[in-house]
Amino acid sequence: MLAELACFEQKCRASFPITETIYNCPKCGGLLEASFLEDRVEPQALKQLWRERRASNLALDQSGVWRYRELLPFDGYHRQAVSLREGDTPLLDAPRAAEYGGLNRIAFKHQGFNPTGSFKDNGMTCGVTQAVRLGRRRVACVSTGNTSASMAAYASAAGLDPIVFIPRGNISYGKLAQALEYGARTLQIDANFDQILALVRVLAERAGIYLLNSINPFRIEGQKTIIFELLDQRDWNPPDWIVLPGGNLGNTSAFGKALRELRRFGFITKMPRLAVIQAEGAAPFYEFMHGAGEFRSVTEPRTLATAIRIGDPVSWPKALYEVRESNGVVEKVSEQEIADAKAIIGRCGIGCEPASAATLAGIRKLTRSSTIRPDENVVAVLTGNVLKDPDYIYQYHTGQLKDPDGRPIEPRFGNQPVVVPNDPDAIAKILEG
Numbered sequence: 001m002l003a004e005l006a007c008f009e010q011k012c013r014a015s016f017p018i019t020e021t022i023y024n025c026p027k028c029g030g031l032l033e034a035s036f037l038e039d040r041v042e043p044q045a046l047k048q049l050w051r052e053r054r055a056s057n058l059a060l061d062q063s064g065v066w067r068y069r070e071l072l073p074f075d076g077y078h079r080q081a082v083s084l085r086e087g088d089t090p091l092l093d094a095p096r097a098a099e100y101g102g103l104n105r106i107a108f109k110h111q112g113f114n115p116t117g118s119f120k121d122n123g124m125t126c127g128v129t130q131a132v133r134l135g136r137r138r139v140a141c142v143s144t145g146n147t148s149a150s151m152a153a154y155a156s157a158a159g160l161d162p163i164v165f166i167p168r169g170n171i172s173y174g175k176l177a178q179a180l181e182y183g184a185r186t187l188q189i190d191a192n193f194d195q196i197l198a199l200v201r202v203l204a205e206r207a208g209i210y211l212l213n214s215i216n217p218f219r220i221e222g223q224k225t226i227i228f229e230l231l232d233q234r235d236w237n238p239p240d241w242i243v244l245p246g247g248n249l250g251n252t253s254a255f256g257k258a259l260r261e262l263r264r265f266g267f268i269t270k271m272p273r274l275a276v277i278q279a280e281g282a283a284p285f286y287e288f289m290h291g292a293g294e295f296r297s298v299t300e301p302r303t304l305a306t307a308i309r310i311g312d313p314v315s316w317p318k319a320l321y322e323v324r325e326s327n328g329v330v331e332k333v334s335e336q337e338i339a340d341a342k343a344i345i346g347r348c349g350i351g352c353e354p355a356s357a358a359t360l361a362g363i364r365k366l367t368r369s370s371t372i373r374p375d376e377n378v379v380a381v382l383t384g385n386v387l388k389d390p391d392y393i394y395q396y397h398t399g400q401l402k403d404p405d406g407r408p409i410e411p412r413f414g415n416q417p418v419v420v421p422n423d424p425d426a427i428a429k430i431l432e433g
């Protein structure tokens with residue numbers, strides 16, 4: 001659809017051409033969003049078209065992002081889309097997790113099924129396509145791991161030059177390995193995510209870099225399709241709640257925008273409530289929502305869920321707006337709660353990375369406080385694949401996992417590997433026990 005860039009600040013709303021390379025409003029410094037210039041959308045016809053595309057062999061129709069291209073700001077340019085068949089992620093029922101979370105039923109929308117194993121692919125296919133549209137050769141991001149893995153893959157697929165900036169020693173090996181394998185120049189810095197993002201924003205202009213962090217509005221556009229697809233899979237029946245982890249809060253912004261657009265264009269009438277879950281040691285958005293004062297960043301964010309180890313989330317003003325619009329809530333969970341919830345998701349045969357498990361841990365807290373009722377319809381979004389962080393898994397199950405303060409995390413649902421002798425009698429005896 002035809003679109004422009006608009007300042008997200010409701011007082012400003014200055015607008016700019018969709019092909020301008022800007023990340024903040026040049027007038028007031030506010031965040032930017034893609035804003036549609038058309039209102040003529042026929043929801044029934046589009047619902048049918050999108051369903052038909054699932055049976056098509058066209059690459060763009062098979063993508064769970066570009067299938068919904070009518071609600072993306074690429075107006076014809078989608079033919080040049082850089083796609084790795086992202087999206088198309090399943091909705092999985094998980095009775096055991098539902099019971100643990102205090103619910104009658106739960107469904108996980110598992111973004112870990114994406115080509116590079118996280119929800120970042122939904123956004124990156126659009127971000128990199130915009131880089132190509134703008135004729136940019138060099139792209140970069142700061143990342144706790146998943147964004148860099150995704151950007152490296154999409155940029156290399158498009159023949160661009162990817163540069164990733166990561167906090168040294170604070171991303172999982174699975175993610176670092178992906179960035180290397182997909183051919184990104186990988187720069188490790190002794191600083192945290194927030195400090196490196198500030199640095200790269202200064203560097204961007206000087207080094208001719210196109211920035212692909214979630215401050216880039218085209219990333220947010222792609223991530224909207226997680227919600228489009230989720231509702232499509234539910235025959236457009238909105239759940240009561242959509243639960244997701246919160247780090248830099250790009251995904252919260254994307255989900256809220258998707259829901260607002262679907263309501264505005266008549267695809268849905270009921271708005272699901274968003275529940276954003278943060279890790280206790282990196283919970284500036286939670287503290288802000290539960291206090292009366294100004295937004296305060298956390299200088300030294302700490303959590304083993306390294307994906308959401310972010311103390312100064314750039315998208316908080318958008319997230320605030322979206323949580324309010326959806327009558328949503330923000331919760332925080334401890335390291336032990338994340339670790340246990342993660343093991344439960346694993347026992348459902350599903351698995352996910354630590355940040356994703358914050359969802360189930362948060363749901364358990366929210367049902368206990370009667371914020372979510374057991375009979376409500378809940379979808380939790382698992383943001384990353386179980387294999388992203390195998391060290392964490394091994395340490396949890398063998399009782400070696402320690403929180404950032406060095407306190408042991410109890411393996412309440414631990415599953416120790418057992419060393420057995422090379423002897424059938426001895427093994428049979430052990431298996432009987």
Ligand code: F0G
Nearest residue numbers: 143144146147247248249250251383384
């Ligand atoms: N879950 C996972 C697995 C993530 O990788 C991230 C963010 C989040 C949740 C939080 O999403 O930032 O939109 O609130 N990872 C980023 C990265 C920051 O660099 O890969 P958010």
